[in-house]
Each structure stands twice: as structure tokens, then as C-alpha cells.
Amino acid sequence: MATDSWAQAVDEQEAAAESIGGLQIKDKPEENGTAGTTATTTDSGSAAAKTETEGENKTTDDDDKEDKAAQSLLNKLIRNNLVNNSNQVEVLQKDPNSPLYSVKSFEELRLKPQLLQGVYGMGFNRPSKIQETALPMMLAGPPQNLIAQSQSGTGKTAAFVLAMLSHVDPDNKYPQCLCVSPTYELALQTGKVIEQMGKYYPEVKLVYAIRGNKLPRGHKLQEQIVIGTPGTMLDWCGKFRFIDPKKIKVFVLDEADVMIATQGHQDQSIRIQRMLPQTCQMLLFSATFEETVWNFAQRIVPSPNIIKLKREEETLDTIKQYYVLCNSKEEKFHALCNIYGAITIAQAMIFCHTRKTAGWLAGELSREGHQVALLSGEMQVEQRAAVIERFRDGKEKVLVTTNVCARGIDVEQVSVVINFDLPVDKDGNPDNETYLHRIGRTGRFGKRGLAINMVDSKMSMNILNRIQEHFSKKIERLDTDDLDEIEKIAS
């Protein structure tokens, strides 16, 4: 292998990304620089660290392109439960004649007692839909390869973490499982799950292969699980030989769709995979499955079993939708105050079209005594993560955000959504998909929700009418000067 040329290419790719400033890993043993153990806590995604892919991640304008890694991280942070999904899992087996096992309980998996304790300790009572099928497949012998696709929040991470923890031999003090994630923050999030699930299995150790975690030359890792980003992982396997890739039993590639959206990561992941033995179990996970992801998946995972869980469609059936007629943003703010004065709103998300409006509105609301969080495009991903974490923990009751910032973020826990500005696309047409995603709920279990749209011009009335037509759902007018009327909408 032309070691120098690929190593140089990796260096160049990584040099292109800004280094992680302020990267802090608690309890980091000085002598070897590893990131501690399964019982060690690390700074969360909100740590003051810059992403490896900062070039792509930086949002400089509300109209900037979507940032998949940031969205994925923010989604993880805002959610602390499984998403509802009543669709059936589709399974495509490598060998269609072999029986297909699916489990309804964690006991059926015959997990090590320490792991079963870890699973229950996390509050999991039974496997999620995707876990029912994926877990028996991943734990069966001989090892089977798997490509799994399901939306964020369906239990993929927990599934592959359990598989990794089940496969390691704690007596062997060398890396046996590699897990690559697209960014430093996503790697830390997965690391946290490994730490939680492995809480009662302290013999298994974990180390982070991320930029900034420098090890001395000639160091041989003793940790059984290595989680990191593709560039550093590749260096550690190849250039520095901290890891012997030939001893790897499980290779996990997480967030494949985010991975391929980041330049360089696809090639680096493939190079890592090429160093692994034929017997190594290859597992790939993705929230979406467009053709590019599929092509990548096939290059990384030979002879796979494939599991897919279709995203459950959001509907407006359980949502009460209203609109309020105003003449200016000040009037819209006044209407908002009237609504707040009349009904109790546990937590609300308010969407604005521009950063400027969002900033202004957040200021006005906090002057009125509301606990407001502001999510806006110029924030670094870690700042946004911190804002979302605080909101999720109920420290703030109102989250004001711009459209781009909140795109792709799940707002399931929020029962009131206010479109201070209606969602429109670049050409000024109604953005129906965003409207549905913001306020829609999935399936039969979806909690009832309330959506209030602020209309302040003929143009926005036209947008509202087109949204009504598109969904064939009437949006009722609400008179915010009539307190009795407002009270009724909450009942």
C-alpha cells in the first residue's frame, strides 16, 4: 500500500478543516492521552469545541445550505424518547432461506447480565421496532453484515452500541470494535450511549479517535472500543498503527447519509474498511436512503442484510390550526402577548423568517418577562446545542428560531407552534413540507397540538390560503382581542 500518499492526502484533508480548539476530555490520562473508560464522562456535544467539518457547518446566513451534521446532533439533543412509528419493518435477507428472528424482549437476546442491567438502567423496557429485527441479526453467529435505515430517533444507536458491547471480549486488551461518526460531537453522543449502556460492564473501555486526542508514537491502544471520526480513525489504523485493524471484529459506520455529505469522509471510511479482515462484521446505519447513500453502503458492506423502516407520515389531523390577522410585526407581537395572557402554554416554538425578526421578537418577549431561548443562524453548532438542551430541559419556555435553523429539528415535545412568519421557499411560494414538519404529528399516538399562524399582509394571506388548499384543511381565524375566544382554543 502506498502509505505515504494516502497519509498525506488525509493530512491535507484534515488540515483543510480547522483544528478543534478548546477540546477537553475530562479524566484524560496524561500518559497516553486516551479518553477514559466506559465509566468516564466526557464533555457533551455542547462542549466548547469546533466541529471537524466546521467549514461546512458554519451557518453564515439564514438562507445557507442545510447542515446535516448539525441537524442530526440537534435532533439527538432535543429528543429523549423513541419516535412513534407504526409502519412495518422491511427486511431483505442475504439468505432468504434462513429463518428470520425477531424478538419482543431483551431477555430473548441472551445478553450478558451486565448489559441487560445497562439496558434496563437506561429505562428501556422492550426493543424498539428496528431493534426487534436488527438485534438478533447483529448478535447471531456467524457474524452477519447489516445495512439499516430508519429515521432519527428509532433506536439505531442503542442497537449497534448493544451489538458492539456484546461482541467485545473484555479480557483482550486491544481494539475490537470501531465506530465512525461524521463529526466530533456525534462521536461524543454515541460515546455517551456506550458509557451508559456499559455502566455495569466496566472492564470494557472506550477511547475517542478524534482530532486533538494526541497519542505518543508507538502507543498501542488497550481499549476494546474505538469511536471517532474517519480521518483520525484512518490515521490511527494506518499511519500511526495505534490500532491493529486485523483484530477488529465489528465495524460500525453511523449516520452514513451525513457522512457522505462531508467531503473526504466517504473515501476515508472506505480506506478504513479495506484494512479490516473479511470476517469483520460490517454495520451501516442511515436515517435516509437516497441513491448516493445506497451506493456508498454497498461499497462498505458486502453481502448485507437490509432493514428499512419507513418514516411515518406526519399529519395535521390532531392539530388545531388558527390564523391571526395583523398589520405589522408589532401587532403580531401584541397578538402573541394576548394569547399568552389567555392560555397556559407549557412550551412553544416560534418561527420567524429572518434572524433580525427572531432577535427582535426574543428581545420583546423577554422584556415581557418570558423565559426565551433564541436559536439563530450565526450561532456555532455547540451554542445551538446548548440552547436546545436548555429548552428541552424546560429551562426556557419559548424557543424563537429562524426557519433554516430549525429545519429538520423534531419538535415533538412542543405542543404549541407559532408561525410568526409563514414558511416560504426561496421563490416566495408556500413551503408546505416545512409547514407540515413543523406542526404535524405522527400517527395515532400523536399528542394534540396547536398551531397559530400570523398573517400580516395580502401576500401572507395568499400563502396561508394556498397552505389550506394544499392540505385540504381549514385554518380558522382567531380574534386575539377576544380573550374568551382564545381560551376556547386551549380546551
Ligand SMILES: Nc1ncnc2c1ncn2[C@@H]1O[C@H](COP(=O)(O)OP(=O)(O)OP(=O)(O)O)[C@@H](O)[C@H]1O
Ligand atoms: N428500546 C428502547 N426503549 C426505550 N427507549 C429507547 C429504546 N431504544 C432507544 N431508546 C431511546 O430513544 C431515543 C432514540 O434512540 P437512538 O438514539 O438509539 O435512535 P437513533 O435511530 O440512533 O436516532 P439518531 O439517529 O437521532 O441517533 C434515545 O433517547 C434512546 O435512549
